[in-house]
Amino acid sequence: MTTTSLTSSRGAGRAGDKVFSGAALAAGCLILAVLFGVALFLVIQAIPAFTAPAADIQGGEGFFAYIWPIVVGTLIAAIIALAIATPVSIGVALFISHFAPRGLASGLGYVIDLLAAIPSVIYGAWGAAFLAPQISPAYGWLAANMGWLPLFHGPASATGKTILTAGIVLSVMVIPIITSLSREIFLQTPKLHEEAALALGATRWEMIKMSVLPFARPGIISAVMLGLGRALGETMAVALVLSSGALTASLIQSGNQTIAAEIALNFPEASGLKVSTLIAAGLVLFVITLAVNMIARWIISRHKEFSGAN
Amino acid sequence: MSKRIDVKDLNVYYGNFLAVEDVSINIEAKSVTAFIGPSGCGKSTFLRTLNRMHEVLPGARVEGEVLLDGDNLYGPGVDPVTVRSQIGMVFQRPNPFPTMSIRDNVLAGVKLNNQKISKGEADALVERSLRGANLWNEVKDRLEKPGSGLSGGQQQRLCIARAIAVEPQVILMDEPCSALDPISTLAVEDLINELKDQYTVVIVTHNMQQAARVSDKTAFFNIAGTGKPGKLIEFAETSTIFNNPSQKATEDYVSGRFG
Numbered sequence: 024m025t026t027t028s029l030t031s032s033r034g035a036g037r038a039g040d041k042v043f044s045g046a047a048l049a050a051g052c053l054i055l056a057v058l059f060g061v062a063l064f065l066v067i068q069a070i071p072a073f074t075a076p077a078a079d080i081q082g083g084e085g086f087f088a089y090i091w092p093i094v095v096g097t098l099i100a101a102i103i104a105l106a107i108a109t110p111v112s113i114g115v116a117l118f119i120s121h122f123a124p125r126g127l128a129s130g131l132g133y134v135i136d137l138l139a140a141i142p143s144v145i146y147g148a149w150g151a152a153f154l155a156p157q158i159s160p161a162y163g164w165l166a167a168n169m170g171w172l173p174l175f176h177g178p179a180s181a182t183g184k185t186i187l188t189a190g191i192v193l194s195v196m197v198i199p200i201i202t203s204l205s206r207e208i209f210l211q212t213p214k215l216h217e218e219a220a221l222a223l224g225a226t227r228w229e230m231i232k233m234s235v236l237p238f239a240r241p242g243i244i245s246a247v248m249l250g251l252g253r254a255l256g257e258t259m260a261v262a263l264v265l266s267s268g269a270l271t272a273s274l275i276q277s278g279n280q281t282i283a284a285e286i287a288l289n290f291p292e293a294s295g296l297k298v299s300t301l302i303a304a305g306l307v308l309f310v311i312t313l314a315v316n317m318i319a320r321w322i323i324s325r326h327k328e329f330s331g332a333n
Numbered sequence: 334m335s336k337r338i339d340v341k342d343l344n345v346y347y348g349n350f351l352a353v354e355d356v357s358i359n360i361e362a363k364s365v366t367a368f369i370g371p372s373g374c375g376k377s378t379f380l381r382t383l384n385r386m387h388e389v390l391p392g393a394r395v396e397g398e399v400l401l402d403g404d405n406l407y408g409p410g411v412d413p414v415t416v417r418s419q420i421g422m423v424f425q426r427p428n429p430f431p432t433m434s435i436r437d438n439v440l441a442g443v444k445l446n447n448q449k450i451s452k453g454e455a456d457a458l459v460e461r462s463l464r465g466a467n468l469w470n471e472v473k474d475r476l477e478k479p480g481s482g483l484s485g486g487q488q489q490r491l492c493i494a495r496a497i498a499v500e501p502q503v504i505l506m507d508e509p510c511s512a513l514d515p516i517s518t519l520a521v522e523d524l525i526n527e528l529k530d531q532y533t534v535v536i537v538t539h540n541m542q543q544a545a546r547v548s549d550k551t552a553f554f555n556i557a558g559t560g561k562p563g564k565l566i567e568f569a570e571t572s573t574i575f576n577n578p579s580q581k582a583t584e585d586y587v588s589g590r591f592g
Contacts (some may be wrong), residue, residue, distance in 0.1 A: 221417060234430060
């Protein structure tokens with residue numbers, strides 16, 4: 024009979040544990056360090072823009088006057104993109120996960136994933152060369168019939184290169200992200216909960232409302248936030264599609280600008296204080312993204328008790 | 334408010350695989366009928382055909398008739414959604430909706446199909462259903478708390494309350510106590526005894542003592558071997574099945590000689 028002492032441990036398993044926890048810790052620290060580094064760089068480089076006399080900043084009225092129109096422009100473009108992309112994505116994801124026949128579902132899922140792999144410059148070129156001219160007659164109609172709304176105030180842009188077009192292009196870029204994440208989450212809905220709803224006499228749509236959507240809610244919010252991150256930060260497509268200008272309420276005139284596109288268009292020729300101003304704009308975008316994500320976390324945590332995780 | 338079920342020559346298929354072969358059985362109204370048998374013998378599959386829940390799995394289909402007081406559940410033009418609202422189901426693992434409060438869980442089925450219900454009626458229904466499931470005293474002070482915060486046995490009784498809130502004709506239970514401890518099991522078994530005053534109850538169980546305790550009639554299912562279809566071997570009064578079965582296989586099973 025052999026006895027195993029409590030103090031003798033299997034050396035190999037213990038070493039594996041240590042390596043793994045060390046690697047996980049290092050990865051966690053690395054991401055924090057990178058984030059901190061980026062923030063530090065932005066702050067240090069941006070300081071001159073905050074301290075410089077107002078007349079020296081582009082536009083001559085100080086940093087705040089320079090930044091707020093493009094902050095608003097960025098938000099408008101992102102809101103348009105999400106307003107279009109979120110319902111479409113959830114619809115497509117539900118179709119793939121719960122309605123489509125299996126063969127079609129996997130094919131469609133594959134195509135959606137492919138959409139995410141297309142470089143943004145291609146989307147920009149498509150938006151500028153194809154979508155904008157095609158859509159400009161619709162803008163003319165909007166200006167003629169709904170021009171009383173400030174959003175659709177005329178005269179409509181003849182080229183179609185407006186913030187609305189940019190928002191539509193952004194939405195097409197965001198749809199694959201939200202769709203594939205939502206689909207994965209919908210597919211993970213416990214069968215048990217779906218059957219609970221069906222056994223009560225729920226139709227398929229009622230089953231989705233009762234069990235799938237509530238279960239997926241935090242995941243949908245996370246997916247939308249990732250999409251928002253892309254919409255806020257997207258540079259190339261907006262730079263190509265949007266004929267930028269001063270802030271305007273009308274979505275169908277040329278004008279408005281986003282932070283990312285502003286930086287991309289001006290950075291190559293910038294020097295001195297102008298560089299600081301652009302980096303400060305980058306810092307503002309960083310803060311906006313951070314704030315949006317924190318709000319999203321808060322929304323998710325508000326319903327923790329009912330998440331089913333307990 | 335309870336109906337009988339008559340099954341005639343029912344075959345259940347998953348795709349081309351015949352899972353349950355040629356079952357005919359008559360289930361009386363206001364009685365408890367237990368299905369027993371070894372794992373994989375098709376008793377759960379057969380139970381799920383009684384409210385068309387097996388159709389949730391792709392490729393599943395049946396041949397034959399299931400008559401609810403004479404109306405064929407599989408007749409042309411019959412909507413499975415309507416069938417399920419009349420024949421409720423309680424599952425093996427408690428499955429209250431995790432995102433809903435206890436109160437909303439009870440009302441979940443009632444709120445379907447856009448049925449409007451006033452707050453007073455809803456309150457009364459919640460109390461009646463929870464009392465019917467012997468859960469009212471334990472949860473009456475926390476109706477707005479999530480159902481997933483209850484113990485397993487309480488969750489299962491919440492699921493029973495949810496099922497009886499829609500006032501079905503029949504309640505099907507698929508091994509309702511297999512995930513519960515003995516005390517919760519006893520609570521659910523007591524409840525089943527009370528439910529048969531108003532409902533037709535059909536219960537699948539692995540626990541033969543449970544079948545003996547709760548049921549009026551017992552059906553024994555068996556399977557000849559892997560890949561073979563499950564069959565109904567014997568259906569009789571519970572006391573007959575356990576004390577004086579007519580089939581050798583039934584006797585072997587209930588006396589613990591196999592399975």
